[in-house]
Amino acid sequence: MPRISPLAILLLAAWPAMSSAQASATAACAIPDSVAVSGLHRVPLSVVRADAGIKPGDTLNYRVIQRAIRNLFATGNYDDVQVRCEISPVNGRSVLMVHLVERPLLTSIAVTGNTVLSTGTLKSKIEIPVGRPVDPALVARAVTQIDSLYKDKGYFLARIKVDSGLTEGHLKLTFAITEGHKLAITDVQIVGNVQVKTATITAHLDTKSEGFFFWQSGELDEEKLAHDIGEKLDTLYKQRGFIDMQVLKWTLLVDTASGKGIVKITISEGPKYHVGTFEVLGNRHFSTDEIRAYYPFSNPSISITQQVMSIVKGEKVDPLAFNQLRWDEATNQVRSLYSNDGYIYAQIRGVIDRVTAPDGTHLVNLRWEIDERTPATINRIEIIGNDYTNEACIREQLVILPGDVFNQDRLMRSYQNLSNLGFFESPLPPPEPRPANDQGDVDIIFKVKEKKTGTINFGASVGQGTGVGGFIGLDQPNLFGSCKKGTLQWQFGRYANDFQLTYTDPSWHHTRISASISAYHTRTQYIVADLGTSVRTGGALQLGFPLHSSPFTRVFLSYGAEVVTFSGGVATRDTLVNTTKNFRSTLGVSITHDNRIDMPFPSGGSMRTASLQLNGGPLGGTADFQRVTGEYQNFNTLATIGGGDPTSQPMKVVLGLTGRMGLVFGNTGPFFYSQLFTMGGTQYGEMLRGYPSFSITPHGYSANSAQTAQVYSFGASFFSMTAQIGLRFSSMVYTNLFYDAGNVYALPRDFDPSRLYRGAGIGIAIVTPLGPLGLDYAYGFDRTNTLGQPAPAWQLHFRLGNIFQ
Numbered sequence: 001m002p003r004i005s006p007l008a009i010l011l012l013a014a015w016p017a018m019s020s021a022q023a024s025a026t027a028a029c030a031i032p033d034s035v036a037v038s039g040l041h042r043v044p045l046s047v048v049r050a051d052a053g054i055k056p057g058d059t060l061n062y063r064v065i066q067r068a069i070r071n072l073f074a075t076g077n078y079d080d081v082q083v084r085c086e087i088s089p090v091n092g093r094s095v096l097m098v099h100l101v102e103r104p105l106l107t108s109i110a111v112t113g114n115t116v117l118s119t120g121t122l123k124s125k126i127e128i129p130v131g132r133p134v135d136p137a138l139v140a141r142a143v144t145q146i147d148s149l150y151k152d153k154g155y156f157l158a159r160i161k162v163d164s165g166l167t168e169g170h171l172k173l174t175f176a177i178t179e180g181h182k183l184a185i186t187d188v189q190i191v192g193n194v195q196v197k198t199a200t201i202t203a204h205l206d207t208k209s210e211g212f213f214f215w216q217s218g219e220l221d222e223e224k225l226a227h228d229i230g231e232k233l234d235t236l237y238k239q240r241g242f243i244d245m246q247v248l249k250w251t252l253l254v255d256t257a258s259g260k261g262i263v264k265i266t267i268s269e270g271p272k273y274h275v276g277t278f279e280v281l282g283n284r285h286f287s288t289d290e291i292r293a294y295y296p297f298s299n300p301s302i303s304i305t306q307q308v309m310s311i312v313k314g315e316k317v318d319p320l321a322f323n324q325l326r327w328d329e330a331t332n333q334v335r336s337l338y339s340n341d342g343y344i345y346a347q348i349r350g351v352i353d354r355v356t357a358p359d360g361t362h363l364v365n366l367r368w369e370i371d372e373r374t375p376a377t378i379n380r381i382e383i384i385g386n387d388y389t390n391e392a393c394i395r396e397q398l399v400i401l402p403g404d405v406f407n408q409d410r411l412m413r414s415y416q417n418l419s420n421l422g423f424f425e426s427p428l429p430p431p432e433p434r435p436a437n438d439q440g441d442v443d444i445i446f447k448v449k450e451k452k453t454g455t456i457n458f459g460a461s462v463g464q465g466t467g468v469g470g471f472i473g474l475d476q477p478n479l480f481g482s483c484k485k486g487t488l489q490w491q492f493g494r495y496a497n498d499f500q501l502t503y504t505d506p507s508w509h510h511t512r513i514s515a516s517i518s519a520y521h522t523r524t525q526y527i528v529a530d531l532g533t534s535v536r537t538g539g540a541l542q543l544g545f546p547l548h549s550s551p552f553t554r555v556f557l558s559y560g561a562e563v564v565t566f567s568g569g570v571a572t573r574d575t576l577v578n579t580t581k582n583f584r585s586t587l588g589v590s591i592t593h594d595n596r597i598d599m600p601f602p603s604g605g606s607m608r609t610a611s612l613q614l615n616g617g618p619l620g621g622t623a624d625f626q627r628v629t630g631e632y633q634n635f636n637t638l639a640t641i642g643g644g645d646p647t648s649q650p651m652k653v654v655l656g657l658t659g660r661m662g663l664v665f666g667n668t669g670p671f672f673y674s675q676l677f678t679m680g681g682t683q684y685g686e687m688l689r690g691y692p693s694f695s696i697t698p699h700g701y702s703a704n705s706a707q708t709a710q711v712y713s714f715g716a717s718f719f720s721m722t723a724q725i726g727l728r729f730s731s732m733v734y735t736n737l738f739y740d741a742g743n744v745y746a747l748p749r750d751f752d753p754s755r756l757y758r759g760a761g762i763g764i765a766i767v768t769p770l771g772p773l774g775l776d777y778a779y780g781f782d783r784t785n786t787l788g789q790p791a792p793a794w795q796l797h798f799r800l801g802n803i804f805q
Helices: 006-013 020-030 045-052 062-074 119-123 136-152 198-204 222-238 288-292 304-313 324-339 391-395 408-421 669-675
Strands: 034-038 078-087 094-102 105-112 159-167 170-178 184-191 246-255 260-268 273-281 347-356 362-371 378-384 432-435 442-447 455-463 467-479 484-493 496-505 514-526 532-547 550-567 581-594 605-615 624-641 651-667 717-728 733-745 757-768 771-780 793-800
Touching: 034 045, 045 062, 045 094, 062 078, 062 094, 105 119, 119 136, 136 159, 136 170, 184 198, 198 222, 222 246, 222 260, 222 324, 273 288, 324 347, 324 362, 378 391, 408 442, 408 550, 550 669, 581 669, 624 669, 651 733, 733 771
Parallel strands: 034 094, 105 170, 184 260, 273 362, 378 442
Antiparallel strands: 078 094, 159 170, 246 260, 347 362, 432 442, 455 467, 467 484, 484 496, 496 514, 514 532, 532 550, 550 581, 581 605, 605 624, 624 651, 651 717, 717 733, 733 757, 757 771, 771 793
């Protein structure tokens, strides 16, 4: 502590009452002959004298002495400052003595014991400059800030101890942290609730008290608690008609000794409101009846779901109670109705008038006040960022055009079409409508960022079914930057020699007609399945035509011809197949409606396709048959995880349903094993996971035919279906839980979708340069052994080159 010599102060203060000798000594101290400084090690003497502001011959008093002490302390260089006056007994000269205790220099700061928070995060709160004397106030402030960080994370028992080590005047500070465990909530107390049960409220909140089971830790999460208080409580009450509910206060009571806490929330419920009258004002473009169709309280009856939930929760459902969330959702639907018809500047206000009925019932009279304004027309559409891809082929994906009335749904569909191209980095920034002029027209800006699209693959392979071989592949889905696709695949080896060349133009001669032409020459010798050897040479041409009434529907016409030579295996072993050349001529027509999004692992939309192939007959060829197939896929996003940042890509929980069927009429001749249907596994024929390939036959499950094809493994009709819940991590990774069911039948008239074999399991798919790579582990419920006894079992399936949804 700073000290001034008591003698000096007394002498200065008692100057008038002293004797002449005392007065002489006092006068000597008041005007010192010299100033001496002791205790210095690193601070220069000149700096000390300048900071103190006292020099020999100055007249001193207590104010001058106090100012000098304050100045020296203000430099931060000293822990203690002492000032006293000494009189030499020899010559009577006075010396003002200033004794200093220097603070050590800080050389380093360390943090130990931390696991919950990173060292970088903690050091960012330690605002103590290194290389300068340590200020104890800054040390105390750092401890407080670190403690606050831990409290924000729920670690109320964290302790911070500051250790110091001094070596030759240099100081090292170590912040030793004992984190303890996270604060556990023992109880969530609700005060002020009368109409809604406490159990109902606490069940709705994410903040839970600790329980018996290990997953009921009750750990405090500040973000969840803030969300509960700020939003979830409000949502719960507004769904039940308590639109005036308020959270008056909330308190977190912490026992620092045990690390337990109690959350106490005090609320005011307010009155419960029921639905009163409803009206629509200001509408001209849409009739009142058209808008009234969106009114959510037209039917006050209790749904079956509400009845079941009321029984489970023990809570009575009031069908006449006002639901703020349903009202807000309906208001947004009316806004979308106007936006989709070009009225993007329309203002729809959902007005809630609180009234009290004569019987004391609290009512809300509802109305939509609509200011339609002028509909917006698309002035122009700009594409920004396409350095390689031709703008014309990008615009082919748009279902909106300049001059059209603005339509929100068609705008988002155009955005999804661009995303599905796969030419640009995802996620794409959302399109930006901007005012174009004073008439209310808009410009639409699409921003894209190119990514590499073409791949060249080559390498060697070895497999039980193909032997030692190699492959070369060229794939460019954006050939010449014109959205045209070119593919060349050549696989060669002991058992296979497969050459395929395909060219696809999505806008043939700058029309909306797509064209695809392919040629192939393949020699395949199947070892595992005993399908024998086939040599196929042929080609195909396909044209696709859009339907003007539906932007997602196309009709395809195709013609294909091939010459096939069969030898060995099931192809010739049990049949009278011609082992020389067999010719197949095919004319096909199909219709496809596809509005799936987020390909290749869709998270929304549907795909429906039906196709008919005519083989032989007037077209010529070795076989004469007709093949009909159909497929339905539907996907819905159940929940999204993350993706709050517009530039990020959220994970999505997806529900998917798929159904497939096929019928063959006539005689397939030598082409039976490629045109009829077989089921089991994932590699050949129709997929049914949990069962070996070729094990599902028209005569039932065959344990003997597993993995080996027999003539009786093939049928003329089939049906399969898949239900799945998947997690789409990104456009590259997808995993799911699935349930498969299916069967194959001998003849079309035997088709029976009620008689199916079942399988279920877990799968994962990853997009690789060679295509999607997938693994499925499935359980076949209806498998039997060779004696026909039930023998369900697990089976691992490997997939490459197809998207199995």
